[in-house]
Amino acid sequence: MPELHQSIAQHYHERTKYDPETLASKSQRLDWAKQPVPFKEYKIGSSFDLKPYILEQPEAFTNNPNARWWQRLARLLFRSYGLTARIPSMGSTVYLRSAPSAGGLYPAEVYLVSRGTPLLPPGLYNYQCRTNSLMHFWESDVWSSLQAGCFWHPSLENTQLAIIVTAVFYRSAWRYEDRAYRRIFLDTGHLLGNIELAAAVNDYRPHLIGGFVDDAINDLLYIDPQQEGAIAVLPLADLLDIQQNLPTGRTALPSATETNYPRIPDGELLTYFHRHTQIQSGTTGKLNLPEIKQEKSLEDKYNFPFCLKIPTATTPIYWGKNLSELENTMHKRRSTRAYSGNDLTFDELKALLDFTYQPQSYLEQSLDTAPDYFDLNLIETFIAVCGVKGLESGCYYYAPKAQELRQIRFKNFRQELHFLCLGQELGRDASAVVFHTADLKSAIAQYGDRVYRYLHMDAGHLGQRLNLAAIYMNLGVSGIGGFFDDQVNEVLGIPTDEAVLYITTLGKPR
Template identity: 85%
Template sequence: MPEIHQSIAHHYHERTKYDPETLSAKSQRLDWAKQPVPFKEYRIGSSFDLKPYILENTPVPDTANAQWWQRISRLLFRSYGLTAKMPSMGSAVYLRSAPSAGGLYPAEVYIVSRGTELLPPGLYNYQCRSHSLMHYWERDVWTALQEACFWHPSLESTQIAIVITAVFYRSAWRYEDRAYRRIFLDTGHLLGNIELAASVNDYRPHLIGGFVDEAINDLLYIDPQQEGAIAVLPLADLLDIKQNLPPGRTALPSATETDYPHIPDGQLLKYFHHHTQIQSGTTGKLNLPAVKQEKSLEDKYNFPFCLKIPTATTAIEWGNKLVDLENTMHKRRSTRAYSGEDITFDELKALLDFTYQPQNYIYQSLDPAPDYFDLNLIETFIAVCGVKRLEDGCYYYAPKAQELRQIRFKNFRRELHYLCLGQDLGRDAAAVIFHTADLKSAIAQYGDRVYRYLHMDAGHLGQRLNLAATQLNVGVSGIGGFFDDQVNDVLGIPIEEAVLYITTLGRPR
């Protein structure tokens, strides 16, 4: 009789934790001869050049057709376009509007067109180096997309959809099996950009995480051993009243795999991905209401006798027609070093407001309820070391009550330096934000596939923090490498909360 293990998601998470006693033994020197190229090339197909439509003040014909091209061009550029060229080891690294761990950019962006007057039916790959769409398959595949997505209602009236895939080796080359975490955090950054860029350009993306993986991979003609679909986003055109659609269900469950063999190092990532897939023929098992997950009415943690500090504040202003938001998406960079100086409590409150209170931005034409997979599963803790008018310590952020609840009184600079693998960003930051989730409870709701959802949601929140910090001239940098278990022990975070992502904030040096 086969041995019963913990679920494969639990197994993966435990096995890819960084531990101070074993990390140095596992570290390997990178083989630079095998460094992956973060771009995809096609030898055949026809190209649609988007560069003439990239900026609002670019002279283009004042026609409905030109305006449509301008909107799709700006959406893609703000989401994943190249924003800078940096020299690196005799070569160059091209930075994009969405951050990526190690500058490896594992995500690929595809467009599926139902067939419109301007965009013929078929499959397109977004070529960010040339800011163009490569039309590499010219037949209608929309019905196949609908079937693979269990006939999701958002695909009934929309004409185009974004599909995001991951090219696994791009991250695994550097981060090995733990790369799976970073791939989905990076995709979450991209989802955050798509959400905001869509609002700027009168689109509404409808997030779909529940689909038949094999069917989407086959539809895109990708090699599932090297690349896999991870999110589908039908784009509703808000200028077409028929496409003003109600939100649909974003997340569907997969199986929970407990019967698995010993998996050698280097094979865990691909094995885990394969066993979080939804298989064809499971429609009956996925008979769930087509509505978004209801928000719980109260925040998860209400520690007795803790100090409670309100965080409600004035919304960040993003300028006429959101021009400041577009500029911020273009100039955003991860901070490389902090000075150790304080930030203000007003700045921290504004960052939290933009990230967790989107309803406060409806008057600026931003989506008041953007799609996530399930934010009820994500918790937020903040280690404060240098925020004016806020005592040092660890706080739980309660987004529904809009308050900080202090759980430990201490300056954690030395400990944060250690927890972040000796990175000075942890030591010199004014505040460090931790996104966590109760993995056991999450798997009980969504099966092992929830590991994808959790990290994409954490990355999405992280990208909103990135953009808000950039707008306020606060330094910001995400950290995906940390001593997992020690974070809970040092900061007093409940032990059942698995740490997903860290975002550091401070004054740039």
């Protein structure tokens, strides 16, 4: 039986760790006959074609406010999750999207809820990325139901549109089995990072909501909760409408912490865990859940004694007039397949960290200086440096508040990183490898088992900012969700309380 003092989130994390002694025995051949289709289709509904508004330059709609409105919405959706390439593969076609996904499986679905605008009737829409269109599959006013499901969150009071992101679990579980839950939320974090930045380019401000009644939002979308589940809600404040410019609200709410659970067979763990990270119905009217007291510490978590401290403050990346280079980068982003082994410069690493962790540096470029995350206080960053000119090899803790690197271990880790990343050459040949971690036990104590979702989406969101900055600077970048969990802490000297969530490799592309 599981240890009862462990919550289901802790149990899931332990059960899905990769270990060098057991990984080979767990591997199985993929059943290609059961490969899931990464697109959702509707047989009934009316379609709104967005393609004409994506292709036209903004100047073409200067004197047509209706077309300009459509263009802003179309480009927001396209830059967030649109198709950016078609690649032939094994007799079929692989479609790549603007947000990266483990194994190219794309478990997320993007829905749009309209309160009812002069141009977009009320109801539910699914973003059809293959055709760049919105499928209007439910034509009734559902906004009050959305508000109720989100505990009457203040950002839904005056906004007219909201994005709901769901996960189709089997798309990832087909390949990654129970561990797919981690990758689903990392992938969703990539998507959230894209939505945040694409919204800024198109004069929207997304408000992130992770605390909602799961059954209520699933019912709202008419989805089968055994196959698909809502995981994030994002009201879109139109920055060109002063009535919609609301202050941000709470992004994360707690769930229960489940410790009394049966023995769960392999293959059923993902479904069981997701069900027990949900916020249940029964709360009526206004919010009536335990209050979360987020720590607003002015200091970074770790300040190791006698460690070398290296400042990282730098000049912000310039994203071009009207963020044009950011938009281009979101379109051309690709995950790097191989590194040359050549060194990065320290200035390049500092620029990557600045864009990812210092949004206040981008006020003059009209980017959000405080974008929504669930709780970045829970996420820590460690960097294994193997080839950065001007920086000694070793493992560093990145202190974002102090804007400095703190070296905690002196060593070149190339061979160890090759091993830790399951023998992937990306780990061996990268110039720097970023590790996002969290104290899982402490996080669960604050938010319950649902925090497992929040942690991985926040890590993926940070990873996507690293992605885009690296691509813009002509660097290589690739995320890794498969690694030997416990051995990472041991080899790099990362505190044992820190559970590794995500790895991002950086280097010069081959």
